[in-house]
Amino acid sequence: xxxxxxxxxxxxxxxxxxxxxxxxxxxxxxxxxxxxxxxxxxxxxxxxxxxxxxxxxxxxxxxxxxxxxxxxxxxxxxxxxxxxxxxxxxxxxxxxxxxxxxxxxxxxxxxxxxxxxxxxxxxxxxxxxxxxxxxxxxxxxxxxxxxxxxxxxxxxxxxxxxxxxxxxxxxxxxxxxxxxxxxxxxxxxxxxxxxxxxxxxxxxxxxxxxxxxxxxxxxxxxxxxxxxxxxxxxxxxxxxxxxxxxxxx
Amino acid sequence: xxxxxxxxxxxxxxxxxxxxxxxxxxxxxxxxxxxxxxxxxxxxxxxxxxxxxxxxxxxxxxxxxxxxxxxxxxxxxxxxxxxxxxxxxxxxxxxxxxxxxxxxxxxxxxxxxxxxxxxxxxxxxxxxxxxxxxxxxxxxxxxxxxxxxxxxxxxxxxxxxxxxxxxxxxxxxxxxxxxxxxxxxxxxxxxxxxxxxxxxxxxxxxxxxxxxxxxxxxxxxxxxxxxxxxxxxxxxxxxxxxxxxxxxx
Numbered sequence: 001x002x003x004x005x006x007x008x009x010x011x012x013x014x015x016x017x018x019x020x021x022x023x024x025x026x027x028x029x030x031x032x033x034x035x036x037x038x039x040x041x042x043x044x045x046x047x048x049x050x051x052x053x054x055x056x057x058x059x060x061x062x063x064x065x066x067x068x069x070x071x072x073x074x075x076x077x078x079x080x081x082x083x084x085x086x087x088x089x090x091x092x093x094x095x096x097x098x099x100x101x102x103x104x105x106x107x108x109x110x111x112x113x114x115x116x117x118x119x120x121x122x123x124x125x126x127x128x129x130x131x132x133x134x135x136x137x138x139x140x141x142x143x144x145x146x147x148x149x150x151x152x153x154x155x156x157x158x159x160x161x162x163x164x165x166x167x168x169x170x171x172x173x174x175x176x177x178x179x180x181x182x183x184x185x186x187x188x189x190x191x192x193x194x195x196x197x198x199x200x201x202x203x204x205x206x207x208x209x210x211x212x213x214x215x216x217x218x219x220x221x222x223x224x225x226x227x228x229x230x231x232x233x234x235x236x237x238x239x240x241x242x243x244x245x246x247x248x249x
Numbered sequence: 250x251x252x253x254x255x256x257x258x259x260x261x262x263x264x265x266x267x268x269x270x271x272x273x274x275x276x277x278x279x280x281x282x283x284x285x286x287x288x289x290x291x292x293x294x295x296x297x298x299x300x301x302x303x304x305x306x307x308x309x310x311x312x313x314x315x316x317x318x319x320x321x322x323x324x325x326x327x328x329x330x331x332x333x334x335x336x337x338x339x340x341x342x343x344x345x346x347x348x349x350x351x352x353x354x355x356x357x358x359x360x361x362x363x364x365x366x367x368x369x370x371x372x373x374x375x376x377x378x379x380x381x382x383x384x385x386x387x388x389x390x391x392x393x394x395x396x397x398x399x400x401x402x403x404x405x406x407x408x409x410x411x412x413x414x415x416x417x418x419x420x421x422x423x424x425x426x427x428x429x430x431x432x433x434x435x436x437x438x439x440x441x442x443x444x445x446x447x448x449x450x451x452x453x454x455x456x457x458x459x460x461x462x463x464x465x466x467x468x469x470x471x472x473x474x475x476x477x478x479x480x481x482x483x484x485x486x487x488x489x490x491x492x493x494x495x496x497x498x
Contacts, residue, residue: 012373058374082371090371122331122339124261125307129374 005077006065006097007047012088013058014128014237020052028053028062028089035084036066048103050110050244054196056236058129060113061092061243065103101246109173109189109245112198115238116184116206130183131238137209139179145208146175148218149188149201156225158201159194160233168194168225177205187242196233204231253350254326255314256296257342262307263377263486264337269301277302277311277338284333285315297352299359299493303445305485307378309362310341310492314352350495358422358438358494361447364487365433365455379432380487386458388428394457395424397467398437398450405474407450408443409482417443417474426454436491445482453480 009032017025021033029047036045049064072080077094085091115130117123122132149172156168171191178185186202204221207213213231221229258281266274270282278296285294298313321329326343334340364379366372371381398421405417420440427434435451453470456462462480470478 010373012376087371087376088373090373092370121341122336124259124337124339125378126374127261127336 001071002067002069002099003071004065004067004097004099004101006063006095006101006103007077007081007091008093009062009064009089009091010060011058011062011090012129013053013056015088016055018053018055018057019049019059019062028059031086031089032064032081035081036068038084039080040068040070050103050107051193051241053239053241054236056128057239057241058237059241061111062241063103063244063246065097065101067099103244106246107192107244108247109191110193110241111187111189111243111245112193113188113240113242114186114198114202114234115240116186116202117182118179118184119182128237131235133184133206135210137184137206138211139177139209141211141215142177142205142209145205145215145218146177146186148215148222149175153222154225155194155197155222157221157227157230158197158204159227160196160200161227163195165194170194170197175201199234199236199239200227200230200232202238203234206234207231250320251316251318251348252320253314253316253346253348255312255344255346255350255352256326256330256340258311258313258338258340259309260307260311260339261337261378262302262305265304267302267304267306268298268308268311277308280335280338281313281330284330285317287333288329289317289319299352299356300442300490302488302490303485305377306488306490307486308490310360311490312352312493312495314346314350316348352493355495356441356493357496358440359442359490360436360438360492360494361442362437362489362491363435363447363451363483364489365435365451366431367428367433368431377486380484382433382455384459386433386455387460388426388458390460390464391426391454391458394454394464394467395426395435397464397471398424402471403474404443404446404471406470406476406479407446407453408476409445409449410476412444414443419443419446424450448483448485448488449476449479449481451487452483455483456480 011028016028019028021027021029045066047064047066074094078091081091116133117130120134152171154169173189175188265277268277270276270278294315296313296315323343327340330340365382366379369383401420403418422438424437
């Protein structure tokens with residue numbers, strides 16, 4: 001009997017050309033399908049993820065599903081996958097789900113986080129995991145601006161011009177920023193995100209923190225529906241796909 | 250006039266075959282001398298460090314010195330070096346010192362730390378910086394055993410058999426272990442350390458934590474003056490050269 005498995009995984013994006021398979025490139029999907037193929041003695045197994053992540057972007061809770069004829073308990077699936085995966089991918093959980101579960105189409109909410117270090121000194125140990133931004137920052141202005149994103153908006157201004165998606169309306173449920181010592185962390189939850197959307201939001205918020213833009217400028221930037229109105233795209237290596245929520249959670 | 254510069258640097262050991270120059274290999278010393286050579290328009294500049302670190306071992310406070318005819322302020326030295334060094338080495342400080350300072354011969358104390366994660370889940374983000382040891386551990390036994398290392402001892406049992414040093418007597422001033430959540434950190438300060446000494450001490454302490462040895466066994470292991478009496482060598486990637494102390498500090 002065919003079983004559908006839901007799989008939660010974490011990966012360090014530094015060594016990957018993103019999630020999705022591309023010819024000749026090292027991607028997360030390639031490594032997962034390679035591990036599954038070994039477990040299935042050479043048979044190809046296709047996986048579907050909640051969405052792509054770009055080169056350098058990390059995941060703490062990426063979700064994917066696949067189908068298998070193998071009858072293996074959930075904990076043994078986790079062990080087998082981790083034994084066959086490289087050390088920069090780790091399967092946190094494998095769950096048996098109903099055959100109509102779909103990792104991409106059933107997403108209800110997604111949470112991303114973005115990590116920034118304001119420390120003067122560069123930290124060699126997290127150089128690929130945190131955006132080093134050693135500049136003074138007006139945290140109150142950033143917090144005020146965060147509030148202006150909440151709700152349903154057309155996010156054309158906060159989306160890479162390269163995108164092909166037509167409907168650019170998304171709902172942001174929460175956008176918070178927390179400063180612990182010199183570490184700044186953005187947390188954003190929404191019903192879906194456009195290409196580069198979190199990185200452009202963070203880039204714009206950092207410009208507001210620098211005083212180059214004002215918190216209230218968010219209103220006119222959203223209104224403009226023009227990528228040129230927003231700030232720069234923050235680099236990929238500070239971004240984490242943190243959690244994907246489905247109806248059953 | 251020739252100036253002697255003292256330099257404190259941090260590096261992520263994951264990408265290096267250790268500190269010391271070896272033919273055709275990527276080492277920290279090679280990268281530092283390459284950066285200095287560029288700053289000196291091609292002239293070779295030799296550096297002397299407080300000591301070597303092995304492949305995979307990290308540094309938070311490695312110290313080295315070099316001589317230069319260039320007349321550059323300390324902060325500008327730091328900037329120039331960091332501009333020419335790869336991203337896994339970072340110069341924290343450059344100080345002008347007297348011509349008789351020697352980074353190796355003048356060492357008074359050294360501090361090493363060793364990081365262990367007891368978490369069940371593997372963390373992909375610090376896989377090269379923390380030793381993943383997901384086993385139950387008797388912390389009180391480990392703490393008791395730590396105390397038995399304090400003082401002056403012959404550390405032949407805690408030294409790689411490959412070493413060529415004859416005098417194996419060293420003083421340990423302190424050896425502490427701290428548990429924060431599931432992260433265990435050993436801190437050890439001594440007047441000097443033999444080859445693999447910290448890693449063999451930590452490996453032995455972890456075996457005591459597992460109940461495979463008793464805290465009081467440390468006495469007989471020291472007494473034995475035999476590498477075979479101690480526990481296994483803990484892996485390189487949990488170890489950090491944390492701080493080097495000189496008389497003037």
